[in-house]
Amino acid sequence: MSELLTINGLTKRFGGLTAVNAVSFSIHRGEVVGLLGPNGSGKTTVMNMISGHLAPTGGTIALGKETISGLAANRIALKGVARTFQLVRGLPSLTVAENVIAALAFGRQKLWGQAARTEALSRLDEVGLAHRADQSAQDLTYIDQKRMELARALAAQPELLLLDEWLAGLNPTELKTGIELIRSIQKRGVTILLVEHVMDAIRALCGRCVVMNAGRKIADGPTAEALADREVINAYLGDAHA
Amino acid sequence: MLVAALLSGLVLGGTYALVAMGLTLQYGISRIMNLAYGEMIIAAAFLAYVMFSTLGLNPIAGLLIAVPAGFALGYIVYGVMMSPLVRRARDKASLEIDSILATFGLLFVIQGIMLVTFGANFTSYSYLNDPVTIFGTVLAANRVLALVLAVVFGGGLYLLLTRTLWGTALRAVAVNPAAAPLVGIDVDRAARLAFALGGGLAAAGGVVISMYQTVTATSGVVFTMKALIVVIMGGVGNLIGALSAGLILGLVETFVATYVDPGLTLAATYMIFLAVLLWRPAGLFGRVAR
Amino acid sequence: MSRILSSALFIVIVAALACVPFVADSYGVTLGIGMLGYVTLATAWALFSGPTRYVSLATVAFFGIGAYTVAVFSETIPYPLLLVTAGAIGLAVALVVGLSTLRLAGVYFVIFTFGLAELVRQLVTWYEVNVTGTLGRYIFLPVTPEGIYWQLLGLAAITFLISWWIGRSRIGLALKVIGDDEIVAAHCGIDIARVKLALFAISSVIITLVGAIQAPRWTYVEPTIAFNPTISFLTLIMALLGGAHRLTGPLLGAVPLFLLFEWLSANFPNHYSIILGLIFIAIVFILPRGVLAFAEENWRRWRKTEIKNLPAVAE
Numbered sequence A: 001m002s003e004l005l006t007i008n009g010l011t012k013r014f015g016g017l018t019a020v021n022a023v024s025f026s027i028h029r030g031e032v033v034g035l036l037g038p039n040g041s042g043k044t045t046v047m048n049m050i051s052g053h054l055a056p057t058g059g060t061i062a063l064g065k066e067t068i069s070g071l072a073a074n075r076i077a078l079k080g081v082a083r084t085f086q087l088v089r090g091l092p093s094l095t096v097a098e099n100v101i102a103a104l105a106f107g108r109q110k111l112w113g114q115a116a117r118t119e120a121l122s123r124l125d126e127v128g129l130a131h132r133a134d135q136s137a138q139d140l141t142y143i144d145q146k147r148m149e150l151a152r153a154l155a156a157q158p159e160l161l162l163l164d165e166w167l168a169g170l171n172p173t174e175l176k177t178g179i180e181l182i183r184s185i186q187k188r189g190v191t192i193l194l195v196e197h198v199m200d201a202i203r204a205l206c207g208r209c210v211v212m213n214a215g216r217k218i219a220d221g222p223t224a225e226a227l228a229d230r231e232v233i234n235a236y237l238g239d240a241h242a
Numbered sequence B: 001m002l003v004a005a006l007l008s009g010l011v012l013g014g015t016y017a018l019v020a021m022g023l024t025l026q027y028g029i030s031r032i033m034n035l036a037y038g039e040m041i042i043a044a045a046f047l048a049y050v051m052f053s054t055l056g057l058n059p060i061a062g063l064l065i066a067v068p069a070g071f072a073l074g075y076i077v078y079g080v081m082m083s084p085l086v087r088r089a090r091d092k093a094s095l096e097i098d099s100i101l102a103t104f105g106l107l108f109v110i111q112g113i114m115l116v117t118f119g120a121n122f123t124s125y126s127y128l129n130d131p132v133t134i135f136g137t138v139l140a141a142n143r144v145l146a147l148v149l150a151v152v153f154g155g156g157l158y159l160l161l162t163r164t165l166w167g168t169a170l171r172a173v174a175v176n177p178a179a180a181p182l183v184g185i186d187v188d189r190a191a192r193l194a195f196a197l198g199g200g201l202a203a204a205g206g207v208v209i210s211m212y213q214t215v216t217a218t219s220g221v222v223f224t225m226k227a228l229i230v231v232i233m234g235g236v237g238n239l240i241g242a243l244s245a246g247l248i249l250g251l252v253e254t255f256v257a258t259y260v261d262p263g264l265t266l267a268a269t270y271m272i273f274l275a276v277l278l279w280r281p282a283g284l285f286g287r288v289a290r
Numbered sequence C: 001m002s003r004i005l006s007s008a009l010f011i012v013i014v015a016a017l018a019c020v021p022f023v024a025d026s027y028g029v030t031l032g033i034g035m036l037g038y039v040t041l042a043t044a045w046a047l048f049s050g051p052t053r054y055v056s057l058a059t060v061a062f063f064g065i066g067a068y069t070v071a072v073f074s075e076t077i078p079y080p081l082l083l084v085t086a087g088a089i090g091l092a093v094a095l096v097v098g099l100s101t102l103r104l105a106g107v108y109f110v111i112f113t114f115g116l117a118e119l120v121r122q123l124v125t126w127y128e129v130n131v132t133g134t135l136g137r138y139i140f141l142p143v144t145p146e147g148i149y150w151q152l153l154g155l156a157a158i159t160f161l162i163s164w165w166i167g168r169s170r171i172g173l174a175l176k177v178i179g180d181d182e183i184v185a186a187h188c189g190i191d192i193a194r195v196k197l198a199l200f201a202i203s204s205v206i207i208t209l210v211g212a213i214q215a216p217r218w219t220y221v222e223p224t225i226a227f228n229p230t231i232s233f234l235t236l237i238m239a240l241l242g243g244a245h246r247l248t249g250p251l252l253g254a255v256p257l258f259l260l261f262e263w264l265s266a267n268f269p270n271h272y273s274i275i276l277g278l279i280f281i282a283i284v285f286i287l288p289r290g291v292l293a294f295a296e297e298n299w300r301r302w303r304k305t306e307i308k309n310l311p312a313v314a315e
Helices: A043-052 A073-079 A096-106 A114-126 A144-154 A172-187 A199-207 A223-228 A230-237 B001-026 B037-054 B058-090 B090-119 B139-163 B165-175 B187-212 B220-234 B239-260 B260-280 C002-023 C026-052 C058-072 C080-100 C106-132 C147-166 C170-182 C182-187 C191-216 C230-242 C250-269 C272-286 C291-308
Strands: A004-012 A019-030 A032-036 A058-063 A081-083 A160-164 A190-197 A208-213 A216-222 B131-134 B135-142
Touching: A004 A043, A004 A190, A004 B239, A019 A043, A019 A058, A019 A190, A019 A208, A019 A230, A032 A199, A043 A081, A043 A190, A058 B220, A073 A081, A073 C182, A081 A144, A081 C026, A081 C182, A096 A114, A096 A144, A114 A199, A144 A160, A144 A172, A144 C250, A160 C250, A172 A190, A172 A199, A190 B090, A199 A223, A208 A223, A208 A230, A216 A223, A223 A230, A223 C250, A230 B260, A230 C147, B001 B037, B001 B139, B001 B187, B001 B220, B037 B058, B037 B090, B037 B220, B058 B090, B058 B187, B058 C272, B090 B131, B090 B220, B090 C106, B090 C230, B090 C272, B131 B139, B131 B239, B135 B139, B139 B165, B139 B239, B165 B187, B220 B239, B220 B260, B239 B260, B260 C080, B260 C106, C002 C026, C002 C250, C026 C058, C026 C147, C026 C170, C026 C191, C026 C230, C026 C250, C058 C080, C058 C106, C058 C191, C058 C230, C080 C106, C080 C191, C147 C170, C170 C191, C230 C250, C230 C272, C250 C272
Parallel strands: A019 A216, A032 A190, A032 A208, A081 A160, A160 A190
Antiparallel strands: A004 A019, A004 A058, A208 A216, B131 B135
């Protein structure tokens, strides 16, 4: 298996605060990896640096053999990285279909016109939102906005998909559908890195987990092992429980 | 010549610093981008001129009238025009746009009133235009006085904001308007006071400027521009930043005027602005507010 | 069908307007020139500032560049080339301004454009005083008022077509995405700075051309005339009030407001700018949720009706 994402010594400082401190890990092509850690441990900052929303203070990120760290978000998107956001970001003045077309028109496919619409509808169908294609995005419920955001990310035809707490806030039925959906994406060969707090989902989806605490990587391995790690338990529950 | 340029630069820079401190209060604490700020300065300059030429009142005494008047005008403008905009604003961006548009209108109103009253001519008066020798350089006494006044006002304001409870409350609003009410600070009142203080400083600046510069009814835009540039250079809401940036701007302008060409001072100002924007968009001295 | 209808309507209106100089007196043509000028300015302004929400206060900087270029080169360059030169200079200035400010937060752009007209005015004054030794120039060009009217009509029609085309093109969608959320835009692969720069350049060149075409009307130009800040102000207010998001919005704002301002300046020449300022403040206040929200709500309401008319998509 070849490595799709290689992160080496990744560091981010905000003034005096070191949010991410010399983190290194890699993801194989086709893998689904969970990025875990308590709140404030730097997971979302790592995601933001991979997608180009934040520029790293130090270290490198490579996609395949190509270094992408330091590139602008739009350049990284064109290299094949797509994402959803922790706080869902719809485009409220556009319709649901236009939200997806945005990723088609400027992404790697450069689709426009009828071709873009057909493609957008099939992406929306995939997440179960085709019937709302011509509604205004701001009228969607929270879960539907999340679906739309995923459809938009898929439309970019990513090699690497970053899901930032995409499953958070779903009820048990929705969660089950959501997990199925992510599985089907994986089956198509998309590599996925997901930040998640829903443990059931992590166990169901991730073959491997990277665990962070206070900006450092504290564990990296098969999910069951990583979650059983002494330092991981300390990080989540405090020393008394170890 | 070098010492002369340095001294004139300090005088000009002191005035810019004084004026910019008022704007940094208005923008940093009240969150109002006041495009009519320069018009308030010019209005005070005209007021000083009228008091000097018709009532024989010297500008120092004029300050005693102009500064409270500027404070009152600021207070009223905020209360009548700005606070309804603040109250209805959905977010920072919509307040920013509304206040820019409203003060852009105000700019034309104040400018129009001044044009009707004073015409478009250059206006100045001669006060303390006697030579004083400092470090072997001859300087007009009114310029020295202008620098002294800028230092007095700037220093006074700094002490007011850092040493009093009231000033601390204002600074708290500048740093975090959302959290300030949690510690019992009335944000609306703080914003109104800051805007009024800014108006008072604009008036002080106007009187000081009128002592050694010629103004017209339409020169307000340039002062707003320069004050804005100083505010951004110094970091929004940062008084010491405004002070330092004001002095830098004054010195650069004077040096350009002395050694390059007086017609290119605004171009020099813009070059500094561009350099700061490209190099450190958060300001040379960091941002206190926001 | 409606597309054919609206293009037919567009052609008929332009053709009808082109006939105006044959029936109107000289005052009518003058009025027409002013109105077409502001319609074009407001539409061009909205082209950039509407979707990006970057409030440009620099309209007169470009307008003045156009007018002054014509004044400076009117005797050395033949007329059609004169307009090309003016447009090229406007483009160069727009690129410099855009490259340096459009990457930053909108407020820096506002501040930068606020003083830009004054900067250009001082630079032109400096150039004239130091290099050519004259301040103020006469423009003697064999262009009739009717000629100016037709040129402006042509420019207005082109501006509309550009605006219409952008609204339907990829750039149009990119602009809407950027207007909604710049972070999402970047993650969709949109080069935000480039899109903004392109739009700003197009808008600025059109504004420059309006100044260049109108310049011969003055016969005498000096920097204070060419760089009159009222022009920025009027353009802004017309576009915002009519709705900067709609193709015809700036037009709807420009026509009545131009007539109002024309009447005001004829009847209250001395208090003109005071009244203008008061009207502007009043507008900001009357629109209950802000000028921008008004413009956007208008646009949304219009869009909603458009969506309702579409055939429902299969479930």
